[in-house]
Amino acid sequence: MHLDAEALVCAAIAHGENGAVVRFLTAEAGLVAAYVPGGRSQRLRPALAPGTRVRLRLDGRTETQLARAGVEIVRSRAALAFDPLALALVEWLAGLAATLLPEGHPYPRVHATLESVLDLAELQDDPLVTLAALARFELLLLAELGFGLDLSACAATGQTEDLAFVSPKTGRAVSAGAGAPYADRLFRLPAFITNGGAASVEDVAEALHIARHFIERDLLTGRRAANLTAARDRIEARLKR
Amino acid sequence: MSSPEIDALTQALSRLPGLGPRSARRAVLHLLKRREIALKPLISALQAVEQNLATCAICGNVDTVNPCGVCTDPRRDAKLLCVVEEVADLWAMDRARLFPGRFHVLGGRLSALEGVGPDDLSIAQLMARVTAGGIDEVVLAMNATMEGATTMHYLAERLAGSGVSVTQLAHGVPVGGELDYLDEGTIAQALRARRPVA
Numbered sequence: 001m002h003l004d005a006e007a008l009v010c011a012a013i014a015h016g017e018n019g020a021v022v023r024f025l026t027a028e029a030g031l032v033a034a035y036v037p038g039g040r041s042q043r044l045r046p047a048l049a050p051g052t053r054v055r056l057r058l059d060g061r062t063e064t065q066l067a068r069a070g071v072e073i074v075r076s077r078a079a080l081a082f083d084p085l086a087l088a089l090v091e092w093l094a095g096l097a098a099t100l101l102p103e104g105h106p107y108p109r110v111h112a113t114l115e116s117v118l119d120l121a122e123l124q125d126d127p128l129v130t131l132a133a134l135a136r137f138e139l140l141l142l143a144e145l146g147f148g149l150d151l152s153a154c155a156a157t158g159q160t161e162d163l164a165f166v167s168p169k170t171g172r173a174v175s176a177g178a179g180a181p182y183a184d185r186l187f188r189l190p191a192f193i194t195n196g197g198a199a200s201v202e203d204v205a206e207a208l209h210i211a212r213h214f215i216e217r218d219l220l221t222g223r224r225a226a227n228l229t230a231a232r233d234r235i236e237a238r239l240k241r
Numbered sequence: 242m243s244s245p246e247i248d249a250l251t252q253a254l255s256r257l258p259g260l261g262p263r264s265a266r267r268a269v270l271h272l273l274k275r276r277e278i279a280l281k282p283l284i285s286a287l288q289a290v291e292q293n294l295a296t297c298a299i300c301g302n303v304d305t306v307n308p309c310g311v312c313t314d315p316r317r318d319a320k321l322l323c324v325v326e327e328v329a330d331l332w333a334m335d336r337a338r339l340f341p342g343r344f345h346v347l348g349g350r351l352s353a354l355e356g357v358g359p360d361d362l363s364i365a366q367l368m369a370r371v372t373a374g375g376i377d378e379v380v381l382a383m384n385a386t387m388e389g390a391t392t393m394h395y396l397a398e399r400l401a402g403s404g405v406s407v408t409q410l411a412h413g414v415p416v417g418g419e420l421d422y423l424d425e426g427t428i429a430q431a432l433r434a435r436r437p438v439a
Contacts, residue, residue, distance in 0.1 A: 049386065049387050076426035087390055090387065095353045228353045
C-alpha cells in the first residue's frame with residue numbers, strides 16, 4: 001500500500017521505545033493506521049498531536065501489513081491547547097473518528113466536515129457556532145455509518161412541515177401536532193438542524209443531546225466508550241456555563 | 242557461547258529502555274571484565290534500592306525512604322506545590338534545583354484513547370493536600386502535549402474554588418532554540434506568552 005496525501009492525525013499510541021502507531025484520517029483512503037518510526041521523538045511528537053494536519057507518506061508491502069509512515073506538519077493545531085473547550089473538541093472528534101470509522105473506507109464528507117469543525121474551533125470566537133457545527137458533524141457521522149436520523153418527514157403523519165420532535169427510539173422526526181401528546185418522551189428538534197440558521201444555547205444543547213443519545217446507543221458501545229465520552233462531558237459542561 | 246546465568250543477565254538488561262540485545266551484551270561483557278569496579282558496586286546498589294524502594298505516601302515520588310527526601314526537606318517551601326505527570330518529570334524539575342517548593346506526582350495524564358480517567362490518577366490525593374491547607378500556589382507543570390493540556394485544564398477547574406493560586410509553566414522558544422526550526426504551534430505559544438522586555 002502506498003499513499004501520499006494530506007491527513008488528519010486522530011490518535012497516536014506509543015509503540016516500542018520511540019515509535020508510535022498512529023491513526024490518520026485521509027479524504028482518499030479514509031482511516032489508515034501506520035507505524036511511525038521515532039513518533040515519540042521530540043521532533044515528531046508535535047506532528048502527531050490529535051487534530052494536526054500532516055503530509056503523510058505511507059508505505060506497506062501488503063494491504064494487511066501495518067504500513068510505515070513518514071509525516072510532515074502542514075498545519076498545527078497546538079494553539080487550541082489554550083482553550084479548554086477547543087481542546088475537549090479535538091480530543092472528542094479525533095477520538096470519535098479513530099474509534100468509529102472502519103479502516104480503509106473513504107468518508108470524504110466526514111473528513112471535510114471534521115476539518116471544518118476543527119477550523120471553527122480554532123478561528124471562531126463564538127463557541128456556540130462551533131458547537132452547532134459539532135452537532136451537525138455528529139449527525140452526519142451517524143448518517144455516514146448507517147445510523148442516520150430520518151428528519152425528512154413526520155413518522156406519524158408523513159407531513160414534511162412543522163417538524164418539532166425526534167423519536168428517541170426510531171430517530172425519525174415527528175410533527176408538532178402528532179408529537180404534542182408525547183412531548184415529554186420525545187426530543188425537541190431544534191430548527192437549525194433542519195432549516196439551518198442561527199441557534200440558541202438551548203437549541204445547541206438539545207441538538208448535542210440528540211446526537212449523543214444516538215451515538216452512544218448505536219455506535220459507541222463497549223469498554224472504550226466511557227473514557228471517550230469524558231471529553232464530550234467536558235464540552236457539555238462548557239456549554240452549560 | 243555463554244552460561245545460562247550470563248544469558249539471563251543479558252536478557253534482563255536487554256529489556257531496559259535504551260538497550261537492545263547487542264548493547265546489553267556489551268554491558269554484560271563490561272561488567273564481567275571489570276568485576277570489582279563495575280559488577281560488585283552495581284550489585285550492591287541494586288540490592289540497596291531493592292530493599293528500601295518505596296513510593297512516597299505524600300507526593301508519589303519514588304525513593305528509598307517514605308516520606309521521600311523531597312517531602313521531608315525542611316529547606317523547601319511547603320506553600321509551593323508543583324504538580325507533575327510522572328516521577329521522571331519530578332526528577333527533571335528537581336535536577337535544575339530552580340523550584341524551591343514540593344511536588345505531587347499524578348502518575349500519568351488524562352487520555353480518552355488510552356483509557357486514563359481522573360480516577361486513575363492521584364487527583365484525589367492532590368485535592369486532599371490542597372484542602373488540608375498550608376499551600377498558597379499550585380504550579381501545574383504538565384507536558385506540552387494535548388493530553389498534558391487537557392489534564393492541566395481539568396486540574397485548574399478542580400482547584401478553582403480551593404482558594405490557592407493556580408499557575409502553569411510557560412511554553413515557547415527553548416533556550417538555544419532557533420525560530421526557523423520550531424513548529425508553528427510552539428511559535429504560537431511563544432507569541433501568546435510574550436512579555437515586555439525588561
